[in-house]
Amino acid sequence: MSRIPAIWLMAALPAWAAGPTFTKDVAPILYARCAGCHHANDIAPMPLITYQQARPWARAMREAVVSRKMPPWQADARYGDFVNDRRLSQTQIDVIKAWVEAGAPEGDEKDLPPAPVYDAGWRLGPPDAVIQIPKDYMVKAGGPDEYVYLTVPTGFDHDVWVRAVDLRPGDRRVVHHAHVYLHEPAKPEAKNAANAKAGPALTFREGGLTHIKPDAPVVDDGCASPDGGNWPGKHPSENGGMLGSYLPGKDPDVFPEGYARLIPAGSTVEFQVHYHPSGTESFTDRTSVGLYFAKEPPRQRLRRIDISNYLFLIPPGDADHRVTACYTFAQDVEFMSYTAHMHLRGRDMRFEAVHPDGRRETLFSVPNYDFNWQNEYQLRRPVPIEKGTRLEIVAHFDNSANKAGNPDPGKVVRWGEPSYEEMMDGWIEFILPENGPARPGTEVSQAR
Ligand code: HEC
Known part of the structure; x- marks a missing residue:
C-alpha cells in the first residue's frame, strides 16, 4: 500500500476534521443551543457548560443530536419558517459526532468562549410589575395532580401595553406548567373557553380538576x-384571554418590536397552575407573572x-x-x-x-x-x-x-x-x- 503524505489528507478535510475540540468547536454549539436548558437548576437533568460536565455525556450527546432528539423541536421542517427554530444544522451535528469519535478531547483552554450566565430570577431582568398567586400553595407528597385557578386583581387604574410576559414558577420541581389569562372588567363572559364556566352543563369538578x-x-x-x-x-373568542405561559423549555413571551398586548384598566388575571407532586417531599409554591411595559402604544x-x-x-x-x-x-x-x-x-x-x-x-x-x-x-x-x-x-x-x-x-x-x-x-x-x-x-x- 502506498503511503499518502499526511499533509495531503489534511488539506482535503474541513479544519475541524483535523481534531475538533471541546473548547474550540463543541462549546460554542452547546452554549448557543443546549445550555439554555442544560444549566444548574433548570429543567434538564445535567448542566452542559464545562468540559468536566459535558465529557461524561459525550456519547449520549452524539446519540441525542444525530437522532435529533435534542434540542427538542417537533415541527415538520416542511411547513412554516420559525424564528425560534432551535434545531442544529447538519454541520453542527457533524462537529459533535466527529468530536465524540475522536475521543472527545478538551483542546486548548484559551479557545473556550465565555460561558453563558443564567440568572435564577427573571430571565428578562426586573419586570415593571409582578403579580403573584395570592398565597403559598402547598403541594403534598403523594397527592394527585392538581389544576389550581387563582384570580388576582392587576390593580391597574389605566390601560397598560405589555411588550413581554414571563411566568416564574415558584418551584420548578412541582409546577408542571402555568398559564395566565387576562379578564377584562367589562367582559366577564370572555373567560377562558377551556374553563369549566364555559361548558358548565357538560363538565364537573372533582378534587380541583375539571372533567x-x-x-x-x-x-x-x-x-x-x-x-x-x-x-x-x-365559539372561541378572537380576544382569547391568554396572556402568557410557562411550559417546560419555553422562553418568556417577548413580543416583536412594535407589537404589544393590551391590559385594560381594572383587569384581573387568572392563574391556572398545573401541580405535579414530586417524590416523597411536600413543596410550597408561589408562582408569579412578570410584566414588561411598552414605552409607547404599539403598532x-x-x-x-x-x-x-x-x-x-x-x-x-x-x-x-x-x-x-x-x-x-x-x-x-x-x-x-x-x-x-x-x-x-x-x-x-x-x-x-x-x-x-x-x-x-x-x-x-x-x-x-x-x-x-x-x-x-x-x-x-x-x-x-x-x-x-x-x-x-x-x-x-x-x-x-x-x-x-x-x-x-x-x-x-x-x-x-x-x-x-x-x-x-x-x-x-x-x-x-x-x-x-x-x-x-x-x-x-x-x-x-
Ligand atoms: C428546551 C430544553 C433543552 C434543550 C434546548 C436541550 N435539552 Fe437536552 N435535555 C433536556 C431535558 C429536559 C432532558 C431530560 C429529559 C429527556 O431526556 O427528554 C434532556 C436530556 C438530554 C440528554 C440525555 C438524553 C438521554 O437519552 O438520556 C442529552 C445527551 C442531551 N439532553 C443533550 C442535549 C444537547 C447536546 C443539546 C443541544 C444540542 C440539548 N440537549 C438541548 C432539555 C433540553
Missing part, C-alpha cells in the same frame, strides 16, 4: 359540526385564539384516533405563532387552512407530538389569512399500549384537565392588519 361528564355528546369530527368541536353553542395589538375540540371520545387501545376542530375567520388576520396542545396520548397535529377559493394549505405540522415539549412555534414573518378562511386542526391520539407514557390503554378517554385525560387545542397568536399590513415581508428579527 367532561361521561354522558356528554360525542363529536370527534368537530369540523363536521356547527360548533367546530367547541362546547355546544360556543399592532397581539391577539390569541384557542381552537379546540372538547367532545371527542378515544376508545381503549385505539392507536390512531382522529379528532378535528374548525374555525372560520370572519376578518383578515395575520398569524404570528402556533402551539399544538394535547396530553400524554397525543400523537400528531396539523393546522390546515382552507382558503375561500378552496385551496388547502398545511401551515404547521407536529408529526411526533411529545407532551414534554409544548413549544410555541413563532413565525419569522406574519402569515396573512384572508377573511372566510377556515382553519382545520387535525389531531390523532394513540391510546394503545405501545404509546410511551400512556397512563392506561384500557380506558375510554375524554376531555379533562389532568394529564391522564386529554385535550385537543390549536393555539394561534394573530394580529388584525387594521393598521395596514404588518410591515409586509419584514422579518420578526428576534426570537422570543
Whole structure:
C-alpha cells in the first residue's frame, strides 16, 4: 500500500476534521443551543457548560443530536419558517459526532468562549410589575395532580401595553406548567373557553380538576359540526384571554418590536397552575407573572385564539384516533405563532387552512407530538389569512399500549384537565392588519 503524505489528507478535510475540540468547536454549539436548558437548576437533568460536565455525556450527546432528539423541536421542517427554530444544522451535528469519535478531547483552554450566565430570577431582568398567586400553595407528597385557578386583581387604574410576559414558577420541581389569562372588567363572559364556566352543563369538578361528564355528546369530527368541536353553542373568542405561559423549555413571551398586548384598566388575571407532586417531599409554591411595559402604544395589538375540540371520545387501545376542530375567520388576520396542545396520548397535529377559493394549505405540522415539549412555534414573518378562511386542526391520539407514557390503554378517554385525560387545542397568536399590513415581508428579527 502506498503511503499518502499526511499533509495531503489534511488539506482535503474541513479544519475541524483535523481534531475538533471541546473548547474550540463543541462549546460554542452547546452554549448557543443546549445550555439554555442544560444549566444548574433548570429543567434538564445535567448542566452542559464545562468540559468536566459535558465529557461524561459525550456519547449520549452524539446519540441525542444525530437522532435529533435534542434540542427538542417537533415541527415538520416542511411547513412554516420559525424564528425560534432551535434545531442544529447538519454541520453542527457533524462537529459533535466527529468530536465524540475522536475521543472527545478538551483542546486548548484559551479557545473556550465565555460561558453563558443564567440568572435564577427573571430571565428578562426586573419586570415593571409582578403579580403573584395570592398565597403559598402547598403541594403534598403523594397527592394527585392538581389544576389550581387563582384570580388576582392587576390593580391597574389605566390601560397598560405589555411588550413581554414571563411566568416564574415558584418551584420548578412541582409546577408542571402555568398559564395566565387576562379578564377584562367589562367582559366577564370572555373567560377562558377551556374553563369549566364555559361548558358548565357538560363538565364537573372533582378534587380541583375539571372533567367532561361521561354522558356528554360525542363529536370527534368537530369540523363536521356547527360548533367546530367547541362546547355546544360556543365559539372561541378572537380576544382569547391568554396572556402568557410557562411550559417546560419555553422562553418568556417577548413580543416583536412594535407589537404589544393590551391590559385594560381594572383587569384581573387568572392563574391556572398545573401541580405535579414530586417524590416523597411536600413543596410550597408561589408562582408569579412578570410584566414588561411598552414605552409607547404599539403598532399592532397581539391577539390569541384557542381552537379546540372538547367532545371527542378515544376508545381503549385505539392507536390512531382522529379528532378535528374548525374555525372560520370572519376578518383578515395575520398569524404570528402556533402551539399544538394535547396530553400524554397525543400523537400528531396539523393546522390546515382552507382558503375561500378552496385551496388547502398545511401551515404547521407536529408529526411526533411529545407532551414534554409544548413549544410555541413563532413565525419569522406574519402569515396573512384572508377573511372566510377556515382553519382545520387535525389531531390523532394513540391510546394503545405501545404509546410511551400512556397512563392506561384500557380506558375510554375524554376531555379533562389532568394529564391522564386529554385535550385537543390549536393555539394561534394573530394580529388584525387594521393598521395596514404588518410591515409586509419584514422579518420578526428576534426570537422570543
Ligand atoms: C428546551 C430544553 C433543552 C434543550 C434546548 C436541550 N435539552 Fe437536552 N435535555 C433536556 C431535558 C429536559 C432532558 C431530560 C429529559 C429527556 O431526556 O427528554 C434532556 C436530556 C438530554 C440528554 C440525555 C438524553 C438521554 O437519552 O438520556 C442529552 C445527551 C442531551 N439532553 C443533550 C442535549 C444537547 C447536546 C443539546 C443541544 C444540542 C440539548 N440537549 C438541548 C432539555 C433540553
